Amino acid sequence: MQIGEAAHQIVFLHPMSQTQAPTSVSSRKLYIESYGCAMNFSDSEIIASIMGEHGFTSTQDELDADVIFLNTCAIRDNAEQRIRERLKHLRMNKKRNNDLIIGVLGCMAERLKDKLLEEEKLVDVVAGPDSYRELPKLVAEVDEGGRAINVLLSREETYGDLNPVRLNTNGVTAFISIMRGCDNMCSFCVVPFTRGRERSRDPQSIVKEAVQLAEQGYKEITLLGQNVDSYLWFGGGAKKDFKKLTEEEQASSVDFADLLELCALAVPGMRIRYSTSHPRDITPKVIHTMAKYKNICNYIHLPAQSGNTRVLDIMSRNYSREWYMDKIEMIRGILPDCGISCDIIAGFCTETEEEHQDTLSLMEWSQFDFSYMYKYSERPGTPAAKKLVDDVPEEVKGRRLKEIIDLQNRMSTEKNQRYVGQIVDVLVEADSKRSDQDWMARNDQNIVVVFPKEQYKKGDFVQVKIERASTSTLVGVAVGYASL
Numbered sequence: 001m002q003i004g005e006a007a008h009q010i011v012f013l014h015p016m017s018q019t020q021a022p023t024s025v026s027s028r029k030l031y032i033e034s035y036g037c038a039m040n041f042s043d044s045e046i047i048a049s050i051m052g053e054h055g056f057t058s059t060q061d062e063l064d065a066d067v068i069f070l071n072t073c074a075i076r077d078n079a080e081q082r083i084r085e086r087l088k089h090l091r092m093n094k095k096r097n098n099d100l101i102i103g104v105l106g107c108m109a110e111r112l113k114d115k116l117l118e119e120e121k122l123v124d125v126v127a128g129p130d131s132y133r134e135l136p137k138l139v140a141e142v143d144e145g146g147r148a149i150n151v152l153l154s155r156e157e158t159y160g161d162l163n164p165v166r167l168n169t170n171g172v173t174a175f176i177s178i179m180r181g182c183d184n185m186c187s188f189c190v191v192p193f194t195r196g197r198e199r200s201r202d203p204q205s206i207v208k209e210a211v212q213l214a215e216q217g218y219k220e221i222t223l224l225g226q227n228v229d230s231y232l233w234f235g236g237g238a239k240k241d242f243k244k245l246t247e248e249e250q251a252s253s254v255d256f257a258d259l260l261e262l263c264a265l266a267v268p269g270m271r272i273r274y275s276t277s278h279p280r281d282i283t284p285k286v287i288h289t290m291a292k293y294k295n296i297c298n299y300i301h302l303p304a305q306s307g308n309t310r311v312l313d314i315m316s317r318n319y320s321r322e323w324y325m326d327k328i329e330m331i332r333g334i335l336p337d338c339g340i341s342c343d344i345i346a347g348f349c350t351e352t353e354e355e356h357q358d359t360l361s362l363m364e365w366s367q368f369d370f371s372y373m374y375k376y377s378e379r380p381g382t383p384a385a386k387k388l389v390d391d392v393p394e395e396v397k398g399r400r401l402k403e404i405i406d407l408q409n410r411m412s413t414e415k416n417q418r419y420v421g422q423i424v425d426v427l428v429e430a431d432s433k434r435s436d437q438d439w440m441a442r443n444d445q446n447i448v449v450v451f452p453k454e455q456y457k458k459g460d461f462v463q464v465k466i467e468r469a470s471t472s473t474l475v476g477v478a479v480g481y482a483s484l
């Protein structure tokens with residue numbers, strides 16, 4: 001899952017949302033901005049669906065909005081600072097329109113709770129990730145003259161019955177949340193506090209959503225969870241340890257590999273991706289399932305965070321450097337052609353220079369296709385903030401991060417050269433950022449491929465002969481249609 005404030009984009013309610021039948025005659029306009037990870041973007045589509053059912057139509061113009069929701073991220077301090085800046089700007093909108101309702105939703109709302117109402121006077125609504133069904137009621141409370149908050153976390157809520165309104169869509173690729181929350185408690189991470197306990201969504205509702213997307217012409221789904229490898233459905237409830245299930249429950253349970261298979265069979269004309277895998281929990285069964293079905297993409301996002309076992313230990317990642325390397329070998333043994341990407345944190349508490357070198361050597365050994373790389377940012381209330389000292393000086397963190405980024409860029413550039421002269425199968429997603437004469441597509445391994453449009457259309461599977469490669473992009477020409 002591409003996560004982090006660096007991935008921040010603004011999304012707008014897609015005009016499709018207006019086709020959702022309103023249950024009230026109100027025609028108020030809603031504008032949503034999403035920050036953070038794919039799960040948050042996916043949540044905004046659930047929010048749009050809930051609000052759509054209560055008569056809110058979409059606008060892409062924030063100045064036209066009656067309600068503005070910021071769906072926020074709290075993963076690093078700078079993610080929250082960006083929201084604070086955005087709120088400052090929204091003061092102008094409120095000056096123009098006194099009735100404007102401003103809501104802060106998502107992880108920052110959950111982390112700060114009523115403090116947010118105290119600190120940010122222009123915020124009317126604060127809602128956490130498990131309370132979106134309450135949003136129409138919270139807005140109604142504001143209409144009555146109050147300010148409204150609901151940050152209750154749930155052990156059951158999966159929004160599995162809702163029909164997400166696809167936002168800012170390219171009509172080709174879509175996210176499907178398969179689970180919520182996280183039970184892992186990595187010491188640096190705020191997610192267990194902002195998203196609560198892990199719970200898996202009913203597989204039938206996931207398959208139904210995939211089939212609906214296929215019927216609407218979508219060509220690729222990405223199944224989302226903070227740790228997809230611990231997906232487990234056995235008929236409901238929060239219990240998730242397979243060994244603790246009754247025999248009957250075990251027999252009828254669906255794990256992540258089973259879910260992948262169900263999806264692969266249900267939507268054979270669609271590509272299937274997923275994110276995020278956890279090195280502790282990833283199983284050969286998942287990789288064999290990927291190998292068995294051509295429509296499951298050969299790509300795995302497998303965050304290491306660090307390449308040093310002591311650091312991994314104080315991060316509470318529950319695996320060692322060697323364990324991580326075994327998993328990479330296991331993947332490459334079953335799927336030699338698999339793209340692998342990584343997340344790395346530079347300068348975690350007490351990290352020494354040698355331990356940082358271990359991260360660099362693990363990256364080099366693993367030959368990641370690309371990585372998301374961050375400086376450690378202490379999050380209040382996390383185990384690391386409580387028990388460890390954030391003692392790596394800012395400039396050392398910065399220098400280590402730069403070394404990590406430089407290494408990844410060098411590897412990506414070298415690795416992408418292997419495609420030059422080859423023909424790769426891609427799915428066309430959108431106009432290229434640089435030119436509307438070119439398509440932006442992705443190959444199986446999730447690498448961006450750009451080529452002249454010619455007669456090809458968005459959503460086509462195309463064979464592209466690669467002519468040159470840079471750090472992040474392959475450039476080529478189409479040579480024909482591809483089959484999935």
Ligand code: SAH
Pocket residue numbers: 003004075076188189190191225226227276277278303305343344345374375376377378379
């Ligand atoms: N569930 C995923 C990651 C979710 S958060 C996993 O376990 O891999 C996305 C990424 O943000 C993490 O992989 C980590 O690299 C980074 N991250 C999380 N907390 C952070 C922090 N406090 N400081 C810096 N980076 C952090």
Ligand code: SF4
Pocket residue numbers: 182183184185186189190191192226227278
């Ligand atoms: Fe955070 Fe760890 Fe859960 Fe990922 S697995 S969301 S890093 S606690």
Ligand code: F3S
Pocket residue numbers: 003004035036037038039040072073074075106107190191194195
């Ligand atoms: Fe995602 Fe940020 Fe929350 S990464 S889970 S939106 S803290």
